[in-house]
Amino acid sequence: MGSFFSLSHIILALTLITLIGCTTARIEYDRMTGTQYPQPETISGDEVNLTTIYWQGERLVAVDEDTTNIAPLTGPANPLDPNQYDYITLAEIETIEIANRRDPIGSSTFPCGYLNAYTCTRYHLYGIVVDHYWEGDCGAACRKTTSLGRMYAGASGTTNDRSAFVNFWKNATVSSDNAKYLRSTAHEIGHGFNLNHCDGDGSLTIMNQTGVVGNTFNYEFSATSLDHLQNHADNEVWPGLSPRDYACPHVH
Ligand SMILES: [Zn+2]
Numbered sequence: 195m196g197s198f199f200s201l202s203h204i205i206l207a208l209t210l211i212t213l214i215g216c217t218t219a220r221i222e223y224d225r226m227t228g229t230q231y232p233q234p235e236t237i238s239g240d241e242v243n244l245t246t247i248y249w250q251g252e253r254l255v256a257v258d259e260d261t262t263n264i265a266p267l268t269g270p271a272n273p274l275d276p277n278q279y280d281y282i283t284l285a286e287i288e289t290i291e292i293a294n295r296r297d298p299i300g301s302s303t304f305p306c307g308y309l310n311a312y313t314c315t316r317y318h319l320y321g322i323v324v325d326h327y328w329e330g331d332c333g334a335a336c337r338k339t340t341s342l343g344r345m346y347a348g349a350s351g352t353t354n355d356r357s358a359f360v361n362f363w364k365n366a367t368v369s370s371d372n373a374k375y376l377r378s379t380a381h382e383i384g385h386g387f388n389l390n391h392c393d394g395d396g397s398l399t400i401m402n403q404t405g406v407v408g409n410t411f412n413y414e415f416s417a418t419s420l421d422h423l424q425n426h427a428d429n430e431v432w433p434g435l436s437p438r439d440y441a442c443p444h445v446h
């Protein structure tokens with residue numbers, strides 16, 4: 195029997211810390227001038243933020259607030275459509291992402307740990323708060339002032355790799371109710387992690403749609419969501435790696 199603090203124990207501990215602690219998702223979070231990021235909430239004396247929410251699923255999520263002065267869309271006024279620039283389309287959001295996104299899609303690796311002896315992996319997710327409402331892909335008929343946000347790198351996006359989401363600041367709830375704004379952001383990130391609405395519990399948890407939870411919600415994941423985050427293949431969980439899987443229940 196060696197000492198409890200034998201070299202092998204120390205190496206084991208360092209290895210565990212490195213394996214668990216250096217695989218992260220980093221959100222490159224941009225916003226337009228005049229908007230705000232969701233702020234932490236205090237629940238029963240504890241701070242709740244995007245990192246604490248995702249740690250429930252044993253996924254480390256870091257938020258990097260990056261560019262904060264992207265100009266809202268504007269242009270010559272059209273007398274036939276004076277509110278045109280209150281809305282933003284998927285193509286317009288993707289154009290802004292291309293112009294401002296610093297991090298790659300997918301993962302990157304870098305040396306880390308004692309004497310850079312390890313390789314850490316970082317998965318990238320892009321988020322942007324736009325000072326607009328959502329306009330779907332059928333023009334003015336698809337304008338939607340009630341949409342809080344969306345994970346737009348899904349089946350209708352150009353990449354379908356779960357690599358980006360948007361918040362709509364003009365939505366009255368987003369700009370006036372931080373608790374719901376934080377919940378909505380955690381929900382869209384959930385789609386980035388390949389969670390679906392069927393992964394909600396039907397009443398309180400993050401992956402329910404806003405209309406389902408109403409004013410009564412928590413910042414927790416259902417058992418189904420936790421099973422996906424904690425146990426399903428990394429390629430199907432970390433953002434930016436594989437197509438959105440809409441199957442309920444998960445078949446991957
Ligand atoms: Zn959703």
Ligand SMILES: [Zn+2]
Nearest residue numbers: 422426430444
């Ligand atoms: Zn899954």
